[in-house]
Amino acid sequence: MQNMDFWFGEMHTENVKLCIRVEKQLFSAVSDFQRIDVFDSPEFGRFLTSDGSIIFSEKDEFPYDEMIVHVPMAVHPDVKRVLVIGGGDGGVARELSHYKEIEVIDVVEPDKMFVDVCRRFFPHNACGLDDVRVRIYYEDGLRFLRSKEDDYDLIINDCTDPLGHEAGLFTREFYGSCYKALHSDGIMVYQHGSPFFDEDEESCRAMHRKAFRSFPILRVYQAHIPTCPAGYWLFGFASKKYHPLKDFNPKRWNQRGIKTWYYTTHLHKGSFMLPRYVEDLLKEEEN
Amino acid sequence: MDIERQKCAPIYTALERFRKQRVVPFDVPGHKRGRGNPELVELLGERCVNIDVNSMKPLDNLCHPVSVIKEAEELAADAFGAAHAFLMVNGTTSSVQAMILSVCKPGDKIIMPRNVHKSAINALILCGAIPVYIDPKVDTHLGIPLGSELSDARAAVEANPDAVAILINNPTYYGICSDLKGLVKLAHEHHMLALVDEAHGTHLYFGPDLPCSAMEAGADMSAVSMHKSGGSLTQSSILLVGPRVNAGYVGQIINLTQTTSASYLLMSSLDISRRNLALRGKESFAKVVNMAQYARHEINDVGGYYAYGTELINGGSIYDFDTTKLAVYTRGIGLTGIEVYDLLRDEYDIQIEFGDLSNMLAYISIGDRIQDIERLVGALADIRRLYSQPKSESFTAEYISPTVAVSPQKAFYAEKESLPIRETAGRICGESVMCYPPGIPMLAPGEVITQEIIDYILFAKEKGCSMQGPESPDISKLNVLKEVT
Numbered sequence: 001m002q003n004m005d006f007w008f009g010e011m012h013t014e015n016v017k018l019c020i021r022v023e024k025q026l027f028s029a030v031s032d033f034q035r036i037d038v039f040d041s042p043e044f045g046r047f048l049t050s051d052g053s054i055i056f057s058e059k060d061e062f063p064y065d066e067m068i069v070h071v072p073m074a075v076h077p078d079v080k081r082v083l084v085i086g087g088g089d090g091g092v093a094r095e096l097s098h099y100k101e102i103e104v105i106d107v108v109e110p111d112k113m114f115v116d117v118c119r120r121f122f123p124h125n126a127c128g129l130d131d132v133r134v135r136i137y138y139e140d141g142l143r144f145l146r147s148k149e150d151d152y153d154l155i156i157n158d159c160t161d162p163l164g165h166e167a168g169l170f171t172r173e174f175y176g177s178c179y180k181a182l183h184s185d186g187i188m189v190y191q192h193g194s195p196f197f198d199e200d201e202e203s204c205r206a207m208h209r210k211a212f213r214s215f216p217i218l219r220v221y222q223a224h225i226p227t228c229p230a231g232y233w234l235f236g237f238a239s240k241k242y243h244p245l246k247d248f249n250p251k252r253w254n255q256r257g258i259k260t261w262y263y264t265t266h267l268h269k270g271s272f273m274l275p276r277y278v279e280d281l282l283k284e285e286e287n
Numbered sequence: 288m289d290i291e292r293q294k295c296a297p298i299y300t301a302l303e304r305f306r307k308q309r310v311v312p313f314d315v316p317g318h319k320r321g322r323g324n325p326e327l328v329e330l331l332g333e334r335c336v337n338i339d340v341n342s343m344k345p346l347d348n349l350c351h352p353v354s355v356i357k358e359a360e361e362l363a364a365d366a367f368g369a370a371h372a373f374l375m376v377n378g379t380t381s382s383v384q385a386m387i388l389s390v391c392k393p394g395d396k397i398i399m400p401r402n403v404h405k406s407a408i409n410a411l412i413l414c415g416a417i418p419v420y421i422d423p424k425v426d427t428h429l430g431i432p433l434g435s436e437l438s439d440a441r442a443a444v445e446a447n448p449d450a451v452a453i454l455i456n457n458p459t460y461y462g463i464c465s466d467l468k469g470l471v472k473l474a475h476e477h478h479m480l481a482l483v484d485e486a487h488g489t490h491l492y493f494g495p496d497l498p499c500s501a502m503e504a505g506a507d508m509s510a511v512s513m514h515k516s517g518g519s520l521t522q523s524s525i526l527l528v529g530p531r532v533n534a535g536y537v538g539q540i541i542n543l544t545q546t547t548s549a550s551y552l553l554m555s556s557l558d559i560s561r562r563n564l565a566l567r568g569k570e571s572f573a574k575v576v577n578m579a580q581y582a583r584h585e586i587n588d589v590g591g592y593y594a595y596g597t598e599l600i601n602g603g604s605i606y607d608f609d610t611t612k613l614a615v616y617t618r619g620i621g622l623t624g625i626e627v628y629d630l631l632r633d634e635y636d637i638q639i640e641f642g643d644l645s646n647m648l649a650y651i652s653i654g655d656r657i658q659d660i661e662r663l664v665g666a667l668a669d670i671r672r673l674y675s676q677p678k679s680e681s682f683t684a685e686y687i688s689p690t691v692a693v694s695p696q697k698a699f700y701a702e703k704e705s706l707p708i709r710e711t712a713g714r715i716c717g718e719s720v721m722c723y724p725p726g727i728p729m730l731a732p733g734e735v736i737t738q739e740i741i742d743y744i745l746f747a748k749e750k751g752c753s754m755q756g757p758e759s760p761d762i763s764k765l766n767v768l769k770e771v772t
Contacts, residue, residue: 142661
């Protein structure tokens with residue numbers, strides 16, 4: 001049987017396009033917030049898109065979910081209360097569920113349809129939402145945070161698109177609200193976008209500019225995620241007390257025996273070593 | 288309103304038909320569908336420059352409408368409940384001025400609130416009419432001017448039975464509404480016309496449970512800023528006319544100053560917006576009201592701020608409140624509205640409509656989304672956390688009744704000299720002095736400067752009020768008329 005010439009395309013810039021051959025489209029609907037589509041593909045397995053942009057694929061969600069969870073968890077010595085903003089697919093919650101000491105995982109996702117679609121088509125991720133410690137709130141993230149003060153040890157901003165319906169989660173008011181919602185030794189990690197293409201560089205800079213002014217410790221780390229623009233993705237590590245490398249405890253983390261495919265304690269250190277052009281552009285925003 | 292007819296948009300339809308005909312242009316504008324100005328096409332897009340065309344037979348002419356523009360004006364009149372409507376292309380300033388020029392001849396008196404928009408004062412300079420001012424009451428805590436009280440208007444009408452019209456500003460920028468029906472009735476009982484500056488009130492004609500609109504109240508003319516809450520392009524506006532006014536004469540007045548090359552971008556935006564308002568206005572503004580109410584509730588929950596609403600209604604100077612407006616008193620966190628305005632823009636990438644010494648106003652409209660409201664509220668909460676200061680009250684200047692010695696027109700053209708402010712008592716002022724808060728003039732051109740006013744200006748300035756208008760920025764000097772009364 002021959003493959004159809006059926007492709008999903010996503011413009012990464014006006015002049016660069018990522019194309020993925022598709023076997024079939026499984027789902028398409030428009031919610032109050034976004035258009036959601038689900039496809040099966042030979043190379044990336046099943047993947048989900050929001051307004052035409054890939055949110056995650058079966059094949060390459062692991063670097064993302066592991067790096068956004070295990071990096072802060074290997075630094076903070078005692079995480080009990082975690083807030084995940086976005087994260088309706090359950091991948092982040094699944095990684096968090098490896099940690100016994102966590103008592104509460106609050107997942108705030110404005111779009112219920114997104115969660116329903118993930119439960120239906122991505123049970124491997126969505127199983128994370130079935131952990132008894134997970135509480136799902138179908139609410140706007142900024143609104144949820146507004147009333148929270150000194151409440152969490154770790155906040156993970158799992159939203160991807162600084163220009164889409166989640167734009168409010170890449171703003172100074174968001175970073176400020178997170179700061180307020182965290183305990184005095186809390187950590188926030190967030191998606192920092194891809195710095196490679198000119199078009200994305202500005203939003204990457206703006207994010208760093210805002211976050212850098214909101215937290216005393218701010219470091220950026222990186223991962224390789226093929227479906228992201230240029231296959232390259234940054235994360236922000238914003239912290240009130242713990243330094244991602246100086247307070248990093250590899251021995252303790254390795255004793256946990258968590259099975260990963262991407263994260264290692266060696267990679268933890270390496271991921272904070274950034275290319276010169278990224279270091280430079282971040283530094284420019286710090287002055 | 289005839290809903291079936293309202294589904295038409297004659298100017299839009301004519302433009303679409305014209306576009307498909309691919310007529311070769313040997314007329315103005317010279318950019319010829321953008322071909323002569325590729326950079327402009329790059330900026331505005333091909334569709335936009337393609338309909339930037341001149342008046343011609345199939346597209347009618349705004350100066351003398353006989354076909355599609357006439358039809359669009361009839362539809363607008365029907366949608367707003369007016370006897371006649373004029374599409375305006377030089378802003379609501381032109382609508383306000385056309386109202387005044389249509390009813391006032393040189394020397395005629397017109398009654399208006401003291402805090403009237405400068406477009407109205409400029410109209411007086413053009414036509415030589417004499418203003419009779421009503422004291423807009425002030426909320427001294429919030430530092431904002433309120434509406435016209437019926438009793439004040441009655442006193443002005445009875446003292447000036449020869450006045451030709453009353454001008455009412457409704458709603459105000461802050462959403463304060465006057466007793467329009469009462470004021471219109473008062474005017475008509477005394478054989479005066481009732482004109483309404485409804486620049487901030489387009490939505491009153493369409494939204495559910497909103498304060499009374501000018502045409503509903505029986506007013507004779509109203510200037511409606513379609514580009515504000517109505518959704519049309521900046522600079523487009525509509526002038527509404529009631530049955531007592533001769534629309535033909537108003538048309539002549541408009542043509543005195545109106546361009547003979549009216550923009551089809553502006554006119555088609557009015558046409559399409561009118562259709563949207565007629566067909567979907569009710570749902571749209573219900574949504575706007577809900578968003579504004581939600582924001583009010585959430586902002587008041589943050590603490591420190593006061594986002595005010597219908598609880599202000601007092602039956603007089605605040606006869607009603609326009610709930611689509613989102614004005615917030617910021618002194619409770621120790622910051623001026625201007626400071627909050629600057630912080631929102633510089634630190635949070637949020638642009639609001641304005642900030643004054645005690646308030647800020649965020650404009651909520653049919654283009655807003657709830658997630659943007661969350662951003663605004665989130666930013667205000669963050670500003671309170673990071674920047675709040677000890678609470679402070681601002682001083683709000685009081686109203687001093689002015690004495691108009693010569694018409695604004697005469698004062699405008701008169702020879703003037705600059706004098707130290709303390710030496711100006713008894714002279715006639717040649718410029719205006721605005722005092723913020725509450726944004727009401729202390730002096731306007733043509734008015735007698737008294738010792739009381741001088742003392743008060745200096746006192747209010749010392750108390751931290753901002754004085755604007757005079758050529759001398761620190762208001763140490765005033766321009767007065769050379770001619771001594």
